[in-house]
Amino acid sequence: xxxxxxxxxxxxxxxxxxxxxxxTMLGIVIGxxxxxxxxGLGQGAQDKVKDQISALGSNLLIVSPGSSTSSSGVxxxxxxxxxxxxxxxxAIGDATAVPDVAAVAPxxxxxxxxxxxxxxxxxSLVGATTAWPDVRxxxxxxxxxxxxxxxxxxxxxxVLGPDTASELFSGPVSPVGQTVTVGGTQLTVIGVLASTGxxxxxxxxxxxxxxxISTAKALTGSTSSSVSTIYVxxxxxxxxxxxxxxxxxxxxxxxxxxxxxxxxxxxxxxxLVETANATNKTLTVLLGGIAAISLLxxxxxxxxxxxxxxxxxxxxxxxRKALGATPRVIRRQFLVEASLLGFAGGVVGILIAAAGxxxxxxxxxxxxxxxxxxxxxxxxxxLALGIGFGVYPASRAARLTPIDxxxxx
Amino acid sequence: MSREIVVALSxxxxxxxxxxxxxxxxxxxxxxxxxxxxxxxxxxxxxxKSTLMNILGCxxxxxxxxxxxxGEDVSTMTEADLAVVRNRRIGFVFQQFxxxxxxxxxxxxxxxxxxxxxHRSERRxxxxxxxxxxxxxxxxxxxPGELSGGQQQRVAVARALVxxxxxxxxxxxxxxxxxxxxxxxxxxxxxxxxxxxTIVLITHEHDVAARANRNLTIRDGLIxxxxxxxxx
Numbered sequence: 001x002x003x004x005x006x007x008x009x010x011x012x013x014x015x016x017x018x019x020x021x022x023x024t025m026l027g028i029v030i031g032x033x034x035x036x037x038x039x040g041l042g043q044g045a046q047d048k049v050k051d052q053i054s055a056l057g058s059n060l061l062i063v064s065p066g067s068s069t070s071s072s073g074v075x076x077x078x079x080x081x082x083x084x085x086x087x088x089x090x091a092i093g094d095a096t097a098v099p100d101v102a103a104v105a106p107x108x109x110x111x112x113x114x115x116x117x118x119x120x121x122x123x124s125l126v127g128a129t130t131a132w133p134d135v136r137x138x139x140x141x142x143x144x145x146x147x148x149x150x151x152x153x154x155x156x157x158x159v160l161g162p163d164t165a166s167e168l169f170s171g172p173v174s175p176v177g178q179t180v181t182v183g184g185t186q187l188t189v190i191g192v193l194a195s196t197g198x199x200x201x202x203x204x205x206x207x208x209x210x211x212x213i214s215t216a217k218a219l220t221g222s223t224s225s226s227v228s229t230i231y232v233x234x235x236x237x238x239x240x241x242x243x244x245x246x247x248x249x250x251x252x253x254x255x256x257x258x259x260x261x262x263x264x265x266x267x268x269x270x271x272l273v274e275t276a277n278a279t280n281k282t283l284t285v286l287l288g289g290i291a292a293i294s295l296l297x298x299x300x301x302x303x304x305x306x307x308x309x310x311x312x313x314x315x316x317x318x319x320r321k322a323l324g325a326t327p328r329v330i331r332r333q334f335l336v337e338a339s340l341l342g343f344a345g346g347v348v349g350i351l352i353a354a355a356g357x358x359x360x361x362x363x364x365x366x367x368x369x370x371x372x373x374x375x376x377x378x379x380x381x382x383l384a385l386g387i388g389f390g391v392y393p394a395s396r397a398a399r400l401t402p403i404d405x406x407x408x409x
Numbered sequence: 410m411s412r413e414i415v416v417a418l419s420x421x422x423x424x425x426x427x428x429x430x431x432x433x434x435x436x437x438x439x440x441x442x443x444x445x446x447x448x449x450x451x452x453x454x455x456x457x458k459s460t461l462m463n464i465l466g467c468x469x470x471x472x473x474x475x476x477x478x479x480g481e482d483v484s485t486m487t488e489a490d491l492a493v494v495r496n497r498r499i500g501f502v503f504q505q506f507x508x509x510x511x512x513x514x515x516x517x518x519x520x521x522x523x524x525x526x527x528h529r530s531e532r533r534x535x536x537x538x539x540x541x542x543x544x545x546x547x548x549x550x551x552x553p554g555e556l557s558g559g560q561q562q563r564v565a566v567a568r569a570l571v572x573x574x575x576x577x578x579x580x581x582x583x584x585x586x587x588x589x590x591x592x593x594x595x596x597x598x599x600x601x602x603x604x605x606x607t608i609v610l611i612t613h614e615h616d617v618a619a620r621a622n623r624n625l626t627i628r629d630g631l632i633x634x635x636x637x638x639x640x641x
Contacts, residue, residue, distance in 0.1 A: 002526070012511060322507075324495050324524035325524050326488075326492040326524075327489060328489065401469075402468045403463050
């Protein structure tokens with residue numbers, strides 16, 4: 001008896017118990033659909049983060065003040081001492097020392113209350129230079145950004161993020177030309193930034209107020225030349241790695257420290273993506289694990305029904321044996337029947353997952369990206385579950401002696 | 410008349426063990442059946458009739474003694490080998506018909522051919538031919554539920570015939586039938602006998618046994634009488 005005959009016999013059996021077959025498949029269907037959707041959601045979240053971060057500029061390096069070690073050997077936490085200065089930024093901007101750098105944007109950053117005559121709003125006040133829009137890939141939607149001259153003179157001007165602008169100036173009046181007060185100093189709004197267009201991680205990007213770095217220092221009463229972060233744009237994607245090396249060497253030299261006691265850290269978008277992905281991966285593995293357990297339960301359901309089926313069809317098995325079916329053929333028949341249930345459940349599960357991937361993003365505002373590899377793996381798993389959990393019922397059917405099987409009522 | 414011996418049993422014993430209790434169902438049966446014979450095995454229930462039927466049908470193996478079927482010693486074969494022997498040499502007709510309710514008549518008839526590895530296109534032709542032979546050529550696509558008891562048993566006879574087996578083994582084939590259907594099925598067996606088939610009929614009804622040309626009487630696990638039936 002060849003495989004096609006076995007498959008036909010199994011198909012007849014599955015079809016003649018339609019309701020039962022459907023119910024048996026249901027466990028596999030739910031398991032496969034949830035595994036595929038969970039993995040798809042995880043993948044979607046990773047893609048989303050990647051997109052958001054690369055939208056900020058993929059050639060970006062971020063130099064942050066690292067932990068500084070005091071003389072007593074106590075390591076201060078992040079931001080406890082700003083070890084980066086404007087001089088560092090200027091040095092990085094020096095084309096001869098660091099040829100792979102295209103632009104440098106040092107920023108200071110602090111949380112400040114911004115007042116208008118009618119309302120107030122606490123936002124992140126960023127002191128920046130004219131290179132900032134280029135390096136951070138931001139544009140101004142109305143008005144203009146400040147000029148180098150304004151940076152030099154410490155002009156009392158501010159560019160608002162779109163969210164900040166709408167919080168402070170509701171109504172039809174354009175914020176440009178209005179004045180806001182920060183720490184008793186009046187600043188003129190000269191522009192509003194375009195939105196980064198992303199909602200989840202973009203909120204802080206859109207809720208901000210940018211002033212010339214000199215103005216920001218005056219507002220916060222800081223006299224030092226320290227900065228919070230230095231954003232560096234490399235010449236190209238390929239220049240990212242050499243730029244990293246050059247900046248690292250330059251700053252180690254300038255600060256007179258060794259790599260082990262470095263008082264700064266340089267991260268790229270890639271490392272940010274990696275961090276975000278690690279979090280997503282943990283969640284995906286967790287949820288995928290739960291889904292896999294439901295798949296296992298589905299497999300046990302297949303075994304349960306196959307055992308019932310063997311008991312119920314004991315006369316049929318006896319007859320088939322009397323007519324010449326060897327134990328091997330009987331075992332194969334039940335095994336194929338179980339795998340058919342698993343496989344069909346897998347196919348239906350994939351269809352449901354594909355449908356879910358269509359309407360779920362609209363429902364929960366999360367993208368779902370289905371991968372062919374994950375889908376094929378799920379199908380393989382469904383088939384393997386059918387075979388794996390079919391082994392025991394099939395060998396029970398094969399072991400029945402024909403007389404006992406024929407005699408049973 | 411030197412016809413070939415198809416079935417040869419010598420000293421066949423069958424002991425069933427249930428816990429510490431042993432029960433000897435067959436206590437040394439010697440018998441032989443030649444090609445083309447129509448033999449009825451008669452005996453009351455509990456006589457060992459069913460056990461003999463199981464052994465003749467290779468559904469069970471003797472505890473002791475030898476059984477040659479078509480020249481092959483089948484008394485020591487494994488279940489897998491016995492399955493092949495059953496498929497090639499024996500056609501079964503059971504009291505309860507034992508048709509698969511989900512399959513149409515012709516697919517029930519082709520089942521032994523499926524296990525014999527016969528090609529699909531040939532199977533259907535042979536199944537329809539066998540059904541035509543038992544007078545059901547117009548019912549090939551009916552499921553068992555759509556057929557009368559007598560018709561179902563004729564489908565079962567067609568299934569027994571389809572592989573051209575060495576012997577047809579009928580175990581109380583008329584036990585579940587009314588008298589009209591009984592007559593039809595027995596008439597069919599008569600016809601098969603006339604066309605040269607070897608038939609072994611197991612029954613406890615003497616008027617059914619009278620249709621055969623040789624009666625073996627079994628009692629308490631032994632053959633007690635072996636006599637030809639006088640043509641009436």
